[in-house]
Amino acid sequence: MSHHYLEVRDLRYAYPDGTEALKGVSFRLEHGEAVGLVGANGAGKSTMMLALTGLIFASGGTIDVGGTLLSKKTVGEVRRRIGFVFQDSEDQLFMPTVFDDVAFGPLNQGLSEPEVRERVTDALTRVGAERLADRPTYRLSGGEKRAVAIATVLAMLPDVLIMDEPGSGLDPYGRRLLIGLLRDFRHTRLIATHDLDMVLDVCPRTIVLHEGRIAADGDTRTVFSDAALLERCRLEQPSGMRK
Amino acid sequence: MHMADALLSPAVGGAMWAVTAGLTAYSAKKLKEIPDDSRVPLMGVLGAFVFAAQMINFSIPATGSSGHLGGGMILAILLGPHAAFLTLASVLVVQALFFADGGLLALGCNIFNMAFFPCFIAYPFIYRKIAGRYATAKTISVAATVSAVIGLQLGAFSVVLETMASGISALPFNAFVLLMQPIHLAIGLVEGVVTAAVVLFVWQARPEVLAMAEENAPMRGFSMKKVLAGLAAAALVTGGALSWFASTYPDGLEWSMAKTSGSEELPAPEGGIHAALAGIQEKTAFLPDYGFRASEPEKSAGTEAETPKPETPAAWPNPDAGTSVSGLVGGAMTLVLAAAIGMFLRRTSAARR
Amino acid sequence: MEALAGASGDALGSSPVHRLDPRAKCVVTVLFVVAVTSFGRYDVSRLMPFVLYPVAIATLSGVSAGSVAARTLAAAPFILLVGLFNPFFDRQVIVRIGGLAVTGGWMSFLSIAVRSFLAVSAAVLLVLTTRFDLLCAGLRKMCLPRVFVTQLEFLHRYIGLLAGEAQRMVRAHDLRSNGNRPKLALVVYAPMIGLLLLRALDRATRVHRAMKARLFDGEIRVLRPLAFSRSDFLFILAWGGYFLVCRFADVPGLLSGLAGVR
Numbered sequence: 001m002s003h004h005y006l007e008v009r010d011l012r013y014a015y016p017d018g019t020e021a022l023k024g025v026s027f028r029l030e031h032g033e034a035v036g037l038v039g040a041n042g043a044g045k046s047t048m049m050l051a052l053t054g055l056i057f058a059s060g061g062t063i064d065v066g067g068t069l070l071s072k073k074t075v076g077e078v079r080r081r082i083g084f085v086f087q088d089s090e091d092q093l094f095m096p097t098v099f100d101d102v103a104f105g106p107l108n109q110g111l112s113e114p115e116v117r118e119r120v121t122d123a124l125t126r127v128g129a130e131r132l133a134d135r136p137t138y139r140l141s142g143g144e145k146r147a148v149a150i151a152t153v154l155a156m157l158p159d160v161l162i163m164d165e166p167g168s169g170l171d172p173y174g175r176r177l178l179i180g181l182l183r184d185f186r187h188t189r190l191i192a193t194h195d196l197d198m199v200l201d202v203c204p205r206t207i208v209l210h211e212g213r214i215a216a217d218g219d220t221r222t223v224f225s226d227a228a229l230l231e232r233c234r235l236e237q238p239s240g241m242r243k
Numbered sequence: 244m245h246m247a248d249a250l251l252s253p254a255v256g257g258a259m260w261a262v263t264a265g266l267t268a269y270s271a272k273k274l275k276e277i278p279d280d281s282r283v284p285l286m287g288v289l290g291a292f293v294f295a296a297q298m299i300n301f302s303i304p305a306t307g308s309s310g311h312l313g314g315g316m317i318l319a320i321l322l323g324p325h326a327a328f329l330t331l332a333s334v335l336v337v338q339a340l341f342f343a344d345g346g347l348l349a350l351g352c353n354i355f356n357m358a359f360f361p362c363f364i365a366y367p368f369i370y371r372k373i374a375g376r377y378a379t380a381k382t383i384s385v386a387a388t389v390s391a392v393i394g395l396q397l398g399a400f401s402v403v404l405e406t407m408a409s410g411i412s413a414l415p416f417n418a419f420v421l422l423m424q425p426i427h428l429a430i431g432l433v434e435g436v437v438t439a440a441v442v443l444f445v446w447q448a449r450p451e452v453l454a455m456a457e458e459n460a461p462m463r464g465f466s467m468k469k470v471l472a473g474l475a476a477a478a479l480v481t482g483g484a485l486s487w488f489a490s491t492y493p494d495g496l497e498w499s500m501a502k503t504s505g506s507e508e509l510p511a512p513e514g515g516i517h518a519a520l521a522g523i524q525e526k527t528a529f530l531p532d533y534g535f536r537a538s539e540p541e542k543s544a545g546t547e548a549e550t551p552k553p554e555t556p557a558a559w560p561n562p563d564a565g566t567s568v569s570g571l572v573g574g575a576m577t578l579v580l581a582a583a584i585g586m587f588l589r590r591t592s593a594a595r596r
Numbered sequence: 597m598e599a600l601a602g603a604s605g606d607a608l609g610s611s612p613v614h615r616l617d618p619r620a621k622c623v624v625t626v627l628f629v630v631a632v633t634s635f636g637r638y639d640v641s642r643l644m645p646f647v648l649y650p651v652a653i654a655t656l657s658g659v660s661a662g663s664v665a666a667r668t669l670a671a672a673p674f675i676l677l678v679g680l681f682n683p684f685f686d687r688q689v690i691v692r693i694g695g696l697a698v699t700g701g702w703m704s705f706l707s708i709a710v711r712s713f714l715a716v717s718a719a720v721l722l723v724l725t726t727r728f729d730l731l732c733a734g735l736r737k738m739c740l741p742r743v744f745v746t747q748l749e750f751l752h753r754y755i756g757l758l759a760g761e762a763q764r765m766v767r768a769h770d771l772r773s774n775g776n777r778p779k780l781a782l783v784v785y786a787p788m789i790g791l792l793l794l795r796a797l798d799r800a801t802r803v804h805r806a807m808k809a810r811l812f813d814g815e816i817r818v819l820r821p822l823a824f825s826r827s828d829f830l831f832i833l834a835w836g837g838y839f840l841v842c843r844f845a846d847v848p849g850l851l852s853g854l855a856g857v858r
Contacts, residue, residue, distance in 0.1 A: 340723045443786075582647075
């Protein structure tokens with residue numbers, strides 16, 4: 001029995017001013033699944049990702065991460081299991097050097113020094129950034145920043161990876177490298193993005209979010225073939241399918 | 244109004260370092276009492292904001308000159324006095340290290356002048372008193388302007404005092420005050436208007452930000468008494484350091500006294516302050532007095548040693564070896580020697596590579 | 597902002613000076629500044645032996661003398677402003693070189709200029725030869741309040757980012773003002789700064805979330821072991837000794853005496 005699943009039931013969230021961002025979202029990710037989360041701006045993607053890691057608390061519904069129900073009490077455990085890669089790497093890389101940043105999570109987990117060093121080396125090697133360890137974080141290129149940001153999360157050995165717009169700010173080459181990396185991961189993955197081509201390359205399954213509700217959930221090619229659905233959700237068919 | 248190392252004596256600089264270190268420790272302790280982990284990134288990013296804002300200039304109406312934000316009051320308003328003090332101090336540290344604004348010795352003075360007054364005087368006793376309870380556009384504007392002006396006036400006056408106590412600059416006290424205070428009145432007015440405008444903008448765009456800041460900056464235990472006690476302690480430290488300094492190295496104080504009293508020489512040092520200072524000196528000087536005299540005539544070989552050497556600090560100013568011709572030549576020789584050693588080091592380190 | 601970028605580039609070097617413990621460099625820098633500033637107000641030649649320190653450190657570390665000088669001169673305006681008054685208020689002639697009478701004011705002005713150059717160059721060299729994270733690790737070990745050192749690190753991390761945002765805002769404004777660049781009027785300036793501030797606040801919120809997502813609990817933990825070795829000890833001892841000698845013995849005087857100058 002795997003603990004690497006993520007199950008969301010009837011998730012609701014309303015902003016303090018009353019606007020509803022999530023109006024009852026339910027889905028389940030199985031172990032090792034890579035799922036694309038697409039939707040126009042304001043569809044609720046970012047809000048949902050914040051809710052999944054307890055950074056904002058939903059006004060209704062449940063989030064179950066491998067058998068642990070998210071609550072104020074279990075939020076630490078949930079955050080250890082779900083690695084969150086933020087949209088802007090500048091926000092995620094807040095420590096002075098790459099090493100410090102990747103070591104941040106493991107140190108907060110209370111690991112010993114040798115364990116932390118091992119985690120850092122492994123995580124950086126995994127994303128091909130081991131030579132960057134001593135560099136100041138603000139002197140990295142966009143692609144390097146993204147790789148290190150992913151390493152900071154990998155170092156915590158999460159079961160589930162959720163990523164907000166991982167391809168933003170990358171040049172085509174950097175994007176290609178990222179896609180290769182994401183395909184190789186064995187984690188349960190939820191990738192929110194506007195880059196439908198990336199979804200096509202990485203995720204066999206896609207969830208379409210529209211105005212706080214799930215508009216479609218299924219095989220990526222099937223979803224992207226439904227022109228009417230994409231049109232209604234203000235999306236565009238990926239160029240990889242327009243042949 | 245960054246104070247510079249070159250205008251400071253180690254005693255004044257050191258005393259202000261001690262005062263600032265105390266304030267930093269006090270602020271850090273206060274922050275620990277009210278843990279709030281969102282403050283860590285907030286202070287860091289707002290410190291960077293002050294830097295960035297200082298890069299943008301605006302035109303001061305009717306003068307043709309331009310100015311920029313100082314940021315002290317804005318930080319105090321958004322973060323409360325303790326966090327704002329630490330944030331401003333960190334900004335001044337980075338400015339001293341990377342932008343050569345001020346210097347290391349002057350850092351204590353600069354933090355005191357530019358962070359202490361806005362955070363611990365102007366904010367709690369002026370801004371909060373005016374705008375604390377009934378925040379309206381008007382009270383915020385008035386409060387921001389008045390507190391910015393007063394904060395800067397106090398800071399500028401503090402610069403004058405520190406410079407005078409150091410005795411490196413020859414500017415007379417009166418002239419210096421007349422130079423500094425009006426300039427900083429103008430700067431303070433501009434700073435106040437800008438602060439008010441920015442705070443109003445934030446207040447209108449996101450009122451909750453200011454409301455939250457007020458909650459996070461509790462004024463409990465912030466009494467005038469405590470501040471006065473702190474200031475008195477600071478004055479004692481400074482005074483103690485100064486008197487030690489004066490006892491071993493009287494030039495500075497003597498000079499500023501001479502300048503402000505308008506006479507070139509003080510009355511003969513019989514009894515009075517000099518006797519008292521000499522007494523302190525005997526008890527406290529851990530360095531022999533002759534060592535701290537800038538130089539002694541007989542030490543510079545080659546000068547006429549037969550000139551009667553002054554026993555006590557001689558009539559000021561006291562031309563010493565450093566200013567004699569031989570001293571100048573020696574200085575030039577040393578400089579050449581230093582350069583030569585530098586060249587040699589460069590060669591050898593290049594050879595090793 | 598080039599100052600920051602440049603500094604972090606230089607600080608990444610691996611010369612013997614770079615490899616010294618940051619605490620040793622801090623101590624020597626402080627000793628140097630105190631020694632230099634403790635001279636009398638007319639001393640110029642006595643300051644000369646101290647030039648050796650920045651020269652030697654710059655050479656040994658491979659930091660370009662130009663970048664040190666450029667940074668050091670940035671400090672000049674305020675010093676010139678205040679120092680230039682000395683010649684006006686202190687007109688007593690204290691030395692004659694040939695027919696030239698030099699007043700105390702000029703002498704002390706020169707002294708101010710020299711000590712300023714020396715003191716600032718020491719601080720500049722400290723950051724040019726020390727990685728900022730290691731410097732902060734040193735400060736932490738030297739018992740500075742942790743919250744303050746953390747603040748220094750976060751500030752240093754985000755300066756470049758916010759400066760970039762500020763620059764883009766000004767550029768956008770310039771592009772819309774038809775090439776002729778008027779200085780910003782207050783009505784434009786205040787909302788611009790306000791907007792910059794709101795963005796900074798948003799940034800702080802996002803960074804805080806990123807920290808919490810990785811189990812931040814209010815305590816910043818770092819692994820930066822510093823080892824104070826024998827060479828660090830020798831570094832302090834050697835330079836400290838040199839400063840002490842130059843402070844209390846008249847080295848230039850002795851030199852000119854040796855050369856027979858009267």
